[in-house]
Amino acid sequence: MKCSNSLVGILNFVTFLLSIPILGGGIWLAHKATTDCEKYLEKPVIALGVFLLVVSLAGFIGACCRVNWLLWVYLVVMFILILILFCFTIFAFVVTNKGAGEAVSQRGYKEYKLGDYSNWLQKRVDSSKNWNRIRSCLVDGKVCQKLSQETNTVANDFFAKHLSPIESGCCKPPENCQFTYVSPTNWNTNGNRTTTNPDCNAWNNAPNTLCYDCTSCKAGFLQNLKRDWKRVAVINIVFLVFLIIVYSIGCCAFRNNRWDSNNGWKPYR
Incomplete structure (x- = not known):
């Protein structure tokens, strides 16, 4: 199996493993939450867990099993995620540029x-x-x-x-x-x-x-939110670079899949 396909498969397998405790945490909050603050978090946590689970499975199956349409869906979702994170990072810096303690x-x-x-x-x-x-x-x-x-x-x-x-x-x-x-x-x-x-x-x-x-x-x-958002924005920049690299590798894997489909794929020995 070509290197790019293997890398996409490994990265998405790790993401799949990470999604399980996140989803479990959301389900735990749904059943055990006692405060309004905890109840407010349960739906976003469950949504994040399900999202990571589905996307990672699509990327893993698409890259490792050579399912072109799944890998295409994975790349589209990754592209949209990159755009959202980029826009949020710019937005976070803009709305937090005012305000300071006296x-x-x-x-x-x-x-x-x-x-x-x-x-x-x-x-x-x-x-x-x-x-x-x-x-x-x-x-x-x-x-x-x-x-x-x-x-x-x-x-x-x-x-x-x-x-x-x-x-x-x-x-x-x-x-x-x-x-x-x-x-x-x-x-x-x-x-x-x-x-x-x-x-x-x-x-x-x-x-x-x-x-x-x-x-x-x-x-x-x-003021607390401003400080936290700026930290998140900095982390987002690092995460964006990582996502762009993964997206580029995914594009290579998609190209490999198409090439193998056109030339008749056979398992590597």
């Missing part, structure tokens, strides 16, 4: 404003349906639990902490609310509720409320 005087953490981020991202988190899901994930993920357990932390030590964007935006009130520090997730309002910043009115010391309904929390989430 340093606060005598504070170890930064604060984040929703208006600093791209309009597309703002619209996504401003949607009540989307934010309710995200909020549920943040609460279920107990992102503020670590801070809430630090009940003996004095104010100066807390103000010097390097908080993550979500911790800064969701677990404490904004600085301009001028609330009095009691503990990391417990603040005395002193009657300083103000209408100039709606986040001050949204703050509540209840563990499942805090500042999860604040625009600063949405901004902190977008």
